Amino acid sequence: MGCSVLRLVRSLLVFLLMLLTPALVMARPWVQPETFTLANGLQVVVLPDHRAPVVTHMVWYRVGAADEPAGKSGIAHFLEHLMFKGTGKIPPGQFSKIIASIGGNDNAFTSYDFTAYFQRVALDKLPQVMEMEADRMANLRLEDAVVLPERDVILEERSSRTDNDPAALFQEQMSAAQFLSHPYGRPVIGWRHEMETLTTQDALDHYRRHYGPDNALLIIAGDITAEKLRPLAEKYYGPLKGRGIPARMRSQEPPQLAARRLEMIDARVPQPSWQRVYLAPSYGRRGDGDPHALEVLSQILGGGGASRLYQALVVEQGVASTAAAGFQGGAMDDGEFALQAVPRDGKTVAALELAIDSELEKILKGGVTADEVTRAKRQLIAAAVYAQDSQQTMAQIFGETLAAGRSISELVEWPDKIEAVTAERVNKAALAVFHPERSVTGVLLPGKKS
Amino acid sequence: MRNIVAVIFYAVSLLIGRPALAVEIQRVISPGGIEAWLVEQHTIPLIAMDFAFRGGAKLDPENKLGLANLASGLIDEGAGDLDSRAFQQRLEELAIRLGFQADLDAFRGGLQTLTENRDEAFKLLRMALTAPRFDAEPVSRVKAQILAGIQQSAENPDDVAAKAWFKAAFPQHPYGRPVEGEPQSVNQISALDLRAFTGKQFSRERLVVGVTGDIDAKTLANLLDATFGALPVRPRLQESEAVTPIAGAVKVIERDIPQTVMMFGMPGLLRNDPDFMPAFVMNYVLGGGGFNSRLMIEIREKRGLAYSVYSYLMPLDQAGLFIGGVATQNERATETVSLVRLELARLRDEGMTQAELDNAKTYLIGSFPLRFDSNAKISEQLLGWQLENLGIDYFNIRNDLIQAITLDDVNRVAKRLLAPDTMLLVSVGKPQQQTPPK
Numbered sequence: 001m002g003c004s005v006l007r008l009v010r011s012l013l014v015f016l017l018m019l020l021t022p023a024l025v026m027a028r029p030w031v032q033p034e035t036f037t038l039a040n041g042l043q044v045v046v047l048p049d050h051r052a053p054v055v056t057h058m059v060w061y062r063v064g065a066a067d068e069p070a071g072k073s074g075i076a077h078f079l080e081h082l083m084f085k086g087t088g089k090i091p092p093g094q095f096s097k098i099i100a101s102i103g104g105n106d107n108a109f110t111s112y113d114f115t116a117y118f119q120r121v122a123l124d125k126l127p128q129v130m131e132m133e134a135d136r137m138a139n140l141r142l143e144d145a146v147v148l149p150e151r152d153v154i155l156e157e158r159s160s161r162t163d164n165d166p167a168a169l170f171q172e173q174m175s176a177a178q179f180l181s182h183p184y185g186r187p188v189i190g191w192r193h194e195m196e197t198l199t200t201q202d203a204l205d206h207y208r209r210h211y212g213p214d215n216a217l218l219i220i221a222g223d224i225t226a227e228k229l230r231p232l233a234e235k236y237y238g239p240l241k242g243r244g245i246p247a248r249m250r251s252q253e254p255p256q257l258a259a260r261r262l263e264m265i266d267a268r269v270p271q272p273s274w275q276r277v278y279l280a281p282s283y284g285r286r287g288d289g290d291p292h293a294l295e296v297l298s299q300i301l302g303g304g305g306a307s308r309l310y311q312a313l314v315v316e317q318g319v320a321s322t323a324a325a326g327f328q329g330g331a332m333d334d335g336e337f338a339l340q341a342v343p344r345d346g347k348t349v350a351a352l353e354l355a356i357d358s359e360l361e362k363i364l365k366g367g368v369t370a371d372e373v374t375r376a377k378r379q380l381i382a383a384a385v386y387a388q389d390s391q392q393t394m395a396q397i398f399g400e401t402l403a404a405g406r407s408i409s410e411l412v413e414w415p416d417k418i419e420a421v422t423a424e425r426v427n428k429a430a431l432a433v434f435h436p437e438r439s440v441t442g443v444l445l446p447g448k449k450s
Numbered sequence: 451m452r453n454i455v456a457v458i459f460y461a462v463s464l465l466i467g468r469p470a471l472a473v474e475i476q477r478v479i480s481p482g483g484i485e486a487w488l489v490e491q492h493t494i495p496l497i498a499m500d501f502a503f504r505g506g507a508k509l510d511p512e513n514k515l516g517l518a519n520l521a522s523g524l525i526d527e528g529a530g531d532l533d534s535r536a537f538q539q540r541l542e543e544l545a546i547r548l549g550f551q552a553d554l555d556a557f558r559g560g561l562q563t564l565t566e567n568r569d570e571a572f573k574l575l576r577m578a579l580t581a582p583r584f585d586a587e588p589v590s591r592v593k594a595q596i597l598a599g600i601q602q603s604a605e606n607p608d609d610v611a612a613k614a615w616f617k618a619a620f621p622q623h624p625y626g627r628p629v630e631g632e633p634q635s636v637n638q639i640s641a642l643d644l645r646a647f648t649g650k651q652f653s654r655e656r657l658v659v660g661v662t663g664d665i666d667a668k669t670l671a672n673l674l675d676a677t678f679g680a681l682p683v684r685p686r687l688q689e690s691e692a693v694t695p696i697a698g699a700v701k702v703i704e705r706d707i708p709q710t711v712m713m714f715g716m717p718g719l720l721r722n723d724p725d726f727m728p729a730f731v732m733n734y735v736l737g738g739g740g741f742n743s744r745l746m747i748e749i750r751e752k753r754g755l756a757y758s759v760y761s762y763l764m765p766l767d768q769a770g771l772f773i774g775g776v777a778t779q780n781e782r783a784t785e786t787v788s789l790v791r792l793e794l795a796r797l798r799d800e801g802m803t804q805a806e807l808d809n810a811k812t813y814l815i816g817s818f819p820l821r822f823d824s825n826a827k828i829s830e831q832l833l834g835w836q837l838e839n840l841g842i843d844y845f846n847i848r849n850d851l852i853q854a855i856t857l858d859d860v861n862r863v864a865k866r867l868l869a870p871d872t873m874l875l876v877s878v879g880k881p882q883q884q885t886p887p888k
Contacts, residue, residue, distance in 0.1 A: 051493060052823040084741075093751055096741040101809055103816015105740075120820050152754025159709035160757050160777050164607055222823070268706065270605040271598060305538040314591060315535065321591075321598045344594050375542055382545030385564065389496055390824045 031388050033398065033408055034226035036233075040242045041214030044233050045398055045408065047221035049391045055222030056395045057129050058118040059137070060403040062217065063210035065190075066112040066183040066250055066333070072202055074190015077110040078154055079203045083117065084108075085146045087139035090132065092146045102128060112184055113332045114403035120392065123223045130236040137216065138240050140207055147200040155196065158189050166266035167273070170444045177260050178277055178440045181251045182333060212243035219399050221391035248405075253279070253334060260440040269446040272349050275340045276356075276441045280327065280433050282335030284404050291329040292417045293429035294337060298327035299376035300368050300426070301359070302339065306375075309341070312359050319347045319355050332404040337433050349443050360434055367427040381415045473822055475832065477842055478667045480674040486659035487832040487842060488670055491825055495565040497663035498825045500833040502556040504656040508624040508690055508768070514639050516631015518552035520596060521647050525550045525559075527588035529577035534588045537574070546571045548578070554625055555767045556658075556837060557651055562826070565664045569673075576677045579652055584641040597633055607711035607878040610703055611775075615713045615876045619695035625769060653685035654678060660832025662825040692720075692768040698872040702881060710783040710879030711775070714790060716869040718772035721765040721838045727851050728859040729763055729772075729867060734810040735802050735860075736793065736868075737761030737774055742809070744793050749776065755786050765838070772867055783881030794870035801861035815849045 034046045065076045086092035099106040104121035106129075119129040162168040172187050179185030189195070218237065220229055256279060281289025302309040302325025313320040323341040343352045387393050401411055476488045507518040526541070526548050528534040541548055547562040548571070559579075563571035603609035613628055620626030630636075657678055661670055697716050719726050730738075737745040737760050745759045761774030778786040822828050835844050 049823075051491060052819055054819050054823050093741075093747070097809075100739065100742050100813040100817075103813055103818075103820075105817060105820060122816065122819055149752065149754035153750055153757055156709065156755070156778060157757035159779065164707045164709050164711070164777075268605050270601040304542060306535060306542050311535065315587065318591070318594075321594045342598060345597065375539070378545055379542055382564065385545075386496065386547070386562065389494065389498075389826055392823075 031394055033412070035408055036226060036230060038213065038233060038238055040238065040240055042216055042218055042233070042237050042240070043402070044218045044226075044229065045220070045402065046224060046226040046229050047219070047391065047394050047398060048223075048225050049221060049394070050223050053123045053223050054120065054391075055123055055126050055220055055224055056118060056120050056392050057126060057133065058116055058219040058221075058395050058399055059133050060114050060116045060217040060219065060399040061211055062114060062215050062245075062248070062403050062405070063206075064111050064113045064115055065186065065188040067210070067248055068183065068186075068206070071194060072198065072206075073186045074154065074188075074195040075198055075202050075206050076115055077189055078151065078195070078198050079206050080108045080110045080115050080117075081150050081154060082142055082147060082203050083136055083140060085150070086141055087135050088141060089135055089139070095132065095136070098132065099129065104129065110188055111400075112188060114400065116399055116403070118395070126220075126224070127232055127236070130232055134236040134240060137211060137213065137237075140204075140211075142200050142204055144200050147203065151195070151198060154189065155192065158192060158195065161189065162187070163192070166264070166268045167444060169266075170262075170264045170442060173262055173264060174275070174277065174440060174442045177262055177442075178279070178336070179253060179334075180256075182253050183250055184331070184333065208243070210245065212245060213237055213240045214242035215245040217399065217402050219395045219402075221395040248332075250333060256438045259436045259438075262440065262442045263445065264442075265445045265447045267446070267448055269444055271342065271446060273340070273342045273444045274349050274352055274356075274442070275338065276439050277339075278337045278433050278435070278439045280329070280335040280337040282329045282331045282333065283401075283410065284330075284332045284406055285334060289432060290425055290429045291327070291335065292414075293421050293425040294327045294329060294335075294433065295380055295418065296373060296376045296421045297363075297368070297426050297430055298325045298337065299379055300372045301325040301363065303376065303379065308359055308363075309339070309356065313341060313352070313355050314344075317355055318344055319352050320344055323356070330400055330404065349445075353441075363427075363430050364434060368423050368430075370423050373421065373423045373426060377418050377421060380418050384415055473828070473845060475842055475845055476667050478661075478670050478674070480671040480679075482675040482679045484654055484657065484659070484674040484678050486661050486670060486674055487836060488660075488665070488667055489662045489828050489832065490664075490666060491662055491828075492664050494825065495664050496825055497561075497563050497565060497568060497571075497661065497665050498829040499561045499659065499661045500558070500829045501561075501657065501659040502558040502833060502837060503651050503653065503685075504556050504658065504767075504837070505651045505685065505687060506555045506557055507552050507627075507629040508554045509651070509687055510624070510627070510631070513635060514631075514643055515627050515635035516596065516629070517639055517643060517647050518557055518651070519630050520592065520636060520639055521644050522550040522552040522557060523592040523596065524584055524588055524644060525578045525582050525648075527592065528583035528585050529574075530581040530583075532577070533583065533585060537578075540570075540574060544570055546574065548575060550578075552629060554629060558833075568665065572673045572677045576680070579648070579678070580680050582644070582648060584644045586641070589641055589644070593636055593639070596630055596636055600628075600630055600633055600636070603630070607705060607707060607709075607777075608775075610705070611711050611713040611876045611878045614701060614703055614878075615715060615773075615874060618699055618701060618876065619697070619715065619771075619874055620693065620769070621696065623693040623769070624690050625693070625695075625766060649682075650686045653682050655684050657681070658833060658836040660829045660834075660836065662829040662832065690768060695769055695771060695874070697869060697874050699874050701874075701876045703876065703878045704880060705878050707879050708779060709777050710780050710877050710881040711777045712783065712787065712875060712877045712881075713773065713775045714787075714873050714875045715771055715773040716867070716873045718763050718770035718867065719765060720770045723770065725859075725863045725866065726763070726765065728855050728863040731807070731810050731814065731852060731855050732797070732802070732860040732863050732867075733761055733763055733772070734814060735806050736797055736864075739810065739813065742813075744797065745774070745776075745790065748793055749786060749789055753789075755782055755789070759790070780880045781882060783877060783879070787875065787877075791870035791873075794868045794873070797864045798868040798870070801857070801864060804857055807855070807857050807860055811852055811855065814852050818849060
């Protein structure tokens with residue numbers, strides 16, 4: 001209902017966490033994940049945090065916008081809204097009202113690889129929200145009378161997020177250019193012309209095909225343990241029948257052989273901006289790539305005020321007002337390594353691009369220093385430490401990772417894996433990723449359309 | 451050391467069977483007389499501190515608008531013997547998170563650190579506050595970033611609406627001026643101005659501090675003196691005066707976008723107004739309650755007119771505001787505004803039902819513990835309550851205050867506040883013609 005469409009391009013620092021390295025002199029992580037699986041296939045993860053008597057209850061479905069049938073873009077997100085429209089037990093529009101009436105907050109969100117629903121409530125209300133979430137996993141009821149006004153809502157949502165904002169429109173074009181075949185090339189919220197034709201039946205088809213305990217993941221963070229949760233999970237989710245979920249089949253990208261370049265001009269654009277995206281390995285699809293080294297590389301290159309791009313372009317040369325880099329490795333399929341910059345007033349995009357290419361050249365020719373690697377690793381690992389302050393953030397990290405087909409141990413080992421990265425590996429990863437023919441460069445300019 | 455410790459244990463007695471939320475707020479007063487509210491939390495090796503100097507952008511000189519905001523961007527760009535790069539690198543090496551932000555009423559700062567780097571983190575903060583360098587390079591760089599931001603905002607429909615709304619509501623008062631300033635005024639600010647700013651605004655009398663995490667009262671007391679002790683006791687400031695926003699105008703700003711973004715508002719209440727809490731509950735029913743508010747049900751759920759519609763109370767130090775917003779396709783903007791006015795009028799004239807009031811109270815009371823499940827959230831609350839001049843027992847009494855509110859209270863406040871006919875409305879987009887009702 002009140003979804004937020006998470007984009008593929010997302011904040012990198014909000015990443016992972018568990019075992020802390022000796023470098024941080026911390027005895028142990030304070031969030032220790034526990035897990036079990038019900039007979040019907042529902043995987044359960046508990047993230048105990050006893051500081052406050054509240055819990056975050058999340059159900060993640062292993063289906064997202066990248067699993068939609070052709071011509072139905074936006075259906076995953078549309079169904080997310082419609083999941084609040086009632087079951088035999090809960091009348092339309094009542095779900096969130098009931099949650100509020102027990103002092104809880106709830107919402108949902110959709111991305112390429114997952115769709116997720118959550119409630120935050122006091123511990124003693126947990127059984128009630130589990131009962132409600134389990135109910136709509138199996139018993140959703142939809143009719144045109146509630147579906148059609150909600151379709152207008154998602155169209156307004158698209159207007160707010162995308163059509164009113166040329167930068168967001170350009171982002172869509174960038175993704176579409178990046179992915180020739182893979183559905184990551186379609187916007188999560190959907191193309192407007194396809195959203196306008198989505199029907200009640202489309203939503204029900206998507207629901208019946210993908211929603212069931214064997215395609216879901218239950219994550220509970222907060223004031224509870226696996227021992228206490230298990231009987232509740234058995235009671236509320238245990239009776240649900242698996243649907244026999246089909247494997248996630250997505251068309252994969254052909255090798256990219258030519259650099260792609262986009263330019264968009266829009267009168268609403270206040271100032272030029274530049275970006276470049278390289279296809280990169282991800283944690284889920286790494287091939288012989290090295291996502292941990294890319295994480296460190298992005299930190300060194302453009303992870304903050306002391307990073308190479310910022311220091312060279314913004315501080316020393318004054319050619320950019322901002323410059324940053326980011327690695328998106330959380331995807332199930334291909335990842336992205338992105339560079340973004342805005343030219344400083346009076347400087348051209350061409351000069352900016354030249355300066356960035358020269359920084360990339362320095363990395364490729366001269367490599368990074370051991371000192372840079374040490375600093376970057378410390379930053380990344382500390383981010384994982386800070387993330388543990390929030391039960392909601394922790395539930396989010398585990399959900400995104402597991403719903404994209406990865407494991408708990410991968411998360412738990414992440415800080416150690418980062419700690420093990422060397423300058424040599426970073427240099428090798430840079431050489432593997434920074435190939436012009438595997439990039440899309442985009443320039444967004446102010447002005448009148450010709 | 452004088453260390454007054456106020457221990458407050460709290461249980462939501464109104465909701466039988468609900469697990470008790472125990473948060474112990476200590477009032478720490480340093481040997482030098484600096485006060486902070488502290489919640490100790492030793493299970494995780496992190497410390498979060500939120501602090502603020504009262505004052506903020508409303509005190510910017512007329513020809514130097516954006517001064518507080520620019521200062522907030524430069525305080526961590528070099529201090530003492532560390533230039534910008536060295537200072538940033540030091541923060542990164544120790545994974546210390548330090549940030550500053552100016553709003554209309556305060557200059558705020560936030561510090562988060564791992565316990566092991568605690569002393570160094572507080573030392574870097576002290577340097578930033580007492581010995582900022584304002585070197586030429588970062589000054590011109592951060593100015594350029596702010597100017598770019600102003601340019602961006604000029605094309606962002608939400609920002610355009612908000613800026614125009616405040617300008618129209620406060621034609622003679624600093625609240626009508628943008629916190630980030632105007633290009634011309636930002637360009638005029640010099641390093642000298644910035645130094646004068648920190649000298650005037652940073653004072654112990656104006657300082658408010660909230661701390662949560664892995665630190666005890668004694669350690670904090672000493673760090674408070676070490677960090678803030680060198681600041682002057684009193685500020686050298688000229689205060690502006692309390693003011694009532696102007697209402698009753700309709701303004702359309704044409705933009706070539708498919709969806710019209712609208713901001714509406716009217717006078718609200720100061721935080722110390724006895725009607726504030728009833729108004730807070732009233733607003734939950736009208737437009738503060740997310741999916742359960744009247745505005746959301748009528749405009750989004752029943753008619754699909756908007757993705758988001760909301761209202762909220764904004765108690766500034768010198769003016770109370772009641773503000774709302776909605777965005778809808780250009781063709782239906784007029785219809786949507788009419789519905790907003792209708793809902794405001796309906797609540798003003800007919801009041802709400804006992805059931806609506808009960809639901810609002812249940813939610814507002816029951817969801818209170820959700821604000822205390824992380825260190826970062828708790829220290830933010832501790833700062834916020836102090837900035838609003840609430841007592842250290844507020845945590846203890848807040849839910850009782852809400853529980854005591856009656857139907858008469860909320861309906862009286864609805865009559866007092868809701869002004870659908872005279873509200874100030876700014877629309878950005880290409881809406882159909884809008885005229886104020888007669």
